[in-house]
């Protein structure tokens with residue numbers, strides 16, 4: 001079949017949920033197109049498996065930025081998932097919705113329906129928190145959560161004590177009443193398995209006759225009818241070009257980098273820029289492809305006087321023990337994220353709300369220079385403190 005009601009480009013975090021919800025009532029046919037392959041391998045299930053995907057071109061677009069003059073001309077690495085589940089199949093699984101003020105700012109900027117009170121019911125609907133339903137949390141959604149409170153490495157307690165010493169506030173639940181402060185993260189890990197939107201939403205829906213998933217299928221452009229309404233896409237799959245038609249909608253869910261790129265390739269963007277690339281303009285929308293806001297992360301490496309996860313995972317015996325614990329009851333460090341503690345803080349007196357995110361990882365690792373290599377624990381006790389702005393002011 002080459003005609004569907006809805007065509008969704010990108011089977012990532014968003015695309016998998018869209019495909020599941022749009023096909024749920026059974027009245028619409030839905031086609032989901034993914035440039036990458038399936039997320040069948042064990043490494044996508046195993047939470048700590050993301051160390052295998054961080055520099056792996058088989059599941060990662062492995063983008064680099066342009067050389068950045070304000071960073072000494074360096075190009076920075078920007079990983080993005082290229083697999084069913086998208087970046088949600090290779091990410092660190094920290095489950096924080098964002099701060100309520102961010103959503104309220106969107107609403108105040110002229111977007112009714114996007115304030116925190118408006119979106120909270122949907123966040124509650126998607127999650128299954130072990131503490132059950134409360135004013136802030138959902139208890140029966142598709143995405144099972146694991147709070148790291150009972151599982152975090154003991155050295156995380158030292159991090160929290162240090163934050164207390166500095167007089168920093170504490171947050172018991174970043175998705176609860178108080179966002180700001182130091183605390184332990186929650187993760188979208190369900191019974192020791194990564195709870196991506198692919199696993200939680202798409203898989204159970206794939207048996208529906210009205211939903212089709214095509215993998216290794218890269219959308220090249222959106223097609224428009226005479227009224228300039230999106231009516232289909234052309235794709236490249238196994239070296240052959242194919243065309244799919246949409247009776248109702250074409251939905252781009254290819255991520256923050258590839259959705260605007262696809263719009264530009266389809267003739268939607270700044271007409272001067274498009275003309276320079278010999279792309280006929282369908283609609284002059286100069287904002288497309290601009291205004292990217294990213295949270296650059298800086299990592300500080302420390303040697304530790306106490307044992308850290310390096311001591312457990314940095315040698316064959318420790319690795320075997322961790323593997324056994326995971327095999328027997330899906331517990332231990334392999335069942336968790338390495339981003340365990342952290343928090344949200346104000347960087348400076350003038351900040352109206354938290355504008356910095358911190359990560360405390362009870363593990364420090366070397367970054368391989370060659371692609372496809374895994375992140376490796378450093379050969380001594382070590383930990384990482386990473387920081388990024390959560391309200392970045394630079395644009396690209």
Ligand SMILES: Cc1cc2nc3c(=O)[nH]c(=O)nc-3n(C[C@H](O)[C@H](O)[C@H](O)COP(=O)(O)OP(=O)(O)OC[C@H]3O[C@@H](n4cnc5c(N)ncnc54)[C@H](O)[C@@H]3O)c2cc1C
Pocket residue numbers: 009010011012013014015033034035036054079080081082083084085086087088090091092093094095096217218219220253254255256258259262
């Ligand atoms: C290494 C890493 C760690 C992260 N850690 C966290 C974390 O701990 N917590 C957190 O909340 N967020 C984290 N994130 C961010 C989070 O994963 C993303 O914000 C989220 O997954 C984005 O969802 P999306 O649906 O917009 O895009 P994606 O999930 O990236 O999905 C886009 C999909 O579109 C596909 N695609 C792209 N172009 C085409 C095309 N032309 N044709 C067909 N398919 C195409 C891609 O292959 C991909 O599968 C992390 C991201 C990365 C990369």
